[in-house]
Amino acid sequence: MYDLIVVGGGPAGATCARRAALGGLDVLLLDRSVYPRQKPCGGALSPRVSQTLDFDIAPVVDRDIRAIGIHTPSGRGFAVARRGLTVNMVTRSRFDHYLLHMAEDAGVEVVQDAQVVGIERTRDAMRVLCLGDSHRSHILIGADGVNSIVARATGIRHSWPSDRVGLCISADVPMDPSEIQRITMIPEEGNEPAMHIYFGATSWGYAWCFPKRNNISIGVGCRMDRLTDLRREWTRFIGRLEADAGVEISLPRTNVHRVPLGPPRWKLVTPRTMLVGDAAGLASPITGEGIFYGVSSGLLAADTAVETVKTRSLKLILTYEQKIWNLLKPEFDVLRFVAEKLYGSKRTLETVCNVAAADQIVRDLIVDLVIGAKPPQSVKNRLLKQMLIHHPLQAIKIGLG
Numbered sequence: 001m002y003d004l005i006v007v008g009g010g011p012a013g014a015t016c017a018r019r020a021a022l023g024g025l026d027v028l029l030l031d032r033s034v035y036p037r038q039k040p041c042g043g044a045l046s047p048r049v050s051q052t053l054d055f056d057i058a059p060v061v062d063r064d065i066r067a068i069g070i071h072t073p074s075g076r077g078f079a080v081a082r083r084g085l086t087v088n089m090v091t092r093s094r095f096d097h098y099l100l101h102m103a104e105d106a107g108v109e110v111v112q113d114a115q116v117v118g119i120e121r122t123r124d125a126m127r128v129l130c131l132g133d134s135h136r137s138h139i140l141i142g143a144d145g146v147n148s149i150v151a152r153a154t155g156i157r158h159s160w161p162s163d164r165v166g167l168c169i170s171a172d173v174p175m176d177p178s179e180i181q182r183i184t185m186i187p188e189e190g191n192e193p194a195m196h197i198y199f200g201a202t203s204w205g206y207a208w209c210f211p212k213r214n215n216i217s218i219g220v221g222c223r224m225d226r227l228t229d230l231r232r233e234w235t236r237f238i239g240r241l242e243a244d245a246g247v248e249i250s251l252p253r254t255n256v257h258r259v260p261l262g263p264p265r266w267k268l269v270t271p272r273t274m275l276v277g278d279a280a281g282l283a284s285p286i287t288g289e290g291i292f293y294g295v296s297s298g299l300l301a302a303d304t305a306v307e308t309v310k311t312r313s314l315k316l317i318l319t320y321e322q323k324i325w326n327l328l329k330p331e332f333d334v335l336r337f338v339a340e341k342l343y344g345s346k347r348t349l350e351t352v353c354n355v356a357a358a359d360q361i362v363r364d365l366i367v368d369l370v371i372g373a374k375p376p377q378s379v380k381n382r383l384l385k386q387m388l389i390h391h392p393l394q395a396i397k398i399g400l401g
Contacts, residue, residue, distance in 0.1 A: 073200025
C-alpha cells in the first residue's frame, strides 16, 4: 500500500507528488494520458510560478514576453511594457512532461494510460479503481482537473455552478517564427513578440493571441452563465486577427474545454482526500489562469500529506482546507470583485481601458492583476486609491465610488 496516490499528472499533481516523495513518502501518480499529451491552454505563466517552484523551468520556456497588447471593446489598442515585466510562455505538452519527469526523478512511481473509474474508502485506506487494476493508499489527492472524478466519487463536489466555470475555444496554430514576430510585435516596444489580450470579444471574458516558439495560441473564453454564441464569437475573432495581421489562419485542430473560475465553495477535503489545482476550482476568476494556484495548492497538500503520514494523524488533512482558505480566499475575493466590475458591461470595460491607456499607474496595476504578477490584495488597494483620487468620475461609473 502506498502512502499517497495522486490522480492527475498536470502541474498541480506532478508538483504535489514530487514534493511528497522528497518528503519521504511512497508516492504513486496515475494519469489517464500518455505523455507528452496535448493540453488546451494559453500557456502564459504568472511570474509567481517560477518564484514558487524550487527548480529551473527555463528549459521548457518557449518565450519570455516583456510586452502586452491590450485591445478594448471598441477596437482601440495600447501597449504595456515596463522593466521587470516578464511572462513565461510555455507549450503545455512540453511543460507538463518536464514536471512529470521531475516527479519521477524524485522517486515518484508514475503510471500513464491509467483510466480511473472509481474511488472506494475502506476503514484504513483509499482504493483507486482503474481499468484492469486497483491501488490502495493512506491518502488520496485529486489533481484531475475541472472534471475531477476524485471530487465526484468522494462527494466533495458533484457539479459546477455556471458562474464558477468558463467555456473556452482555442487552437495552437503552427507558424514560422518570423511570421509570429511580425503579427504579434508592438513596434513602439521593440521588435520582440508580445502577448495580446482582447477585452470585449465575448460578453464575460476575453480573447487572446499568445506567441510561442513555433506557433501562436489563440482562443476565446466566457463564463458559462453569460454564454450567448461562443462559436460565433470565435469565428468573429479569427476574422479580426486575419484582417489585422494580413494573414490567413489555418486551424489544424480546435479545442473546446472548461476552466474553473474560483472555488464554488471552500470544501476541499474528506478524511483521507484532498483536492488541488483545477479539481479544487483554484483558477483566477478574471482570466482562468490556474497553474500558479495548482502549484501552490499542490505543495501545500504534499506538506500536509507528509505531516499526516509521519504523525499518523488523519485530523491534519482537515487543516489543509483551512490553510488554503487562509492563503487564497482573500486573494480570490479580490479577483472575483475585480472580475465583476471589469466584465459587468462592455461600457465598463471600455472605461477601464481608456483610463489605463492614459494613466501608467492604473495600466501597470491592471496588468499585475491580469497576469498575476503580484498578490491581488495589495494591487486592489493601490488601484482603488489611484482611481478615486485621480479618476473619480470614471470610478463612479465603474461602481467604485
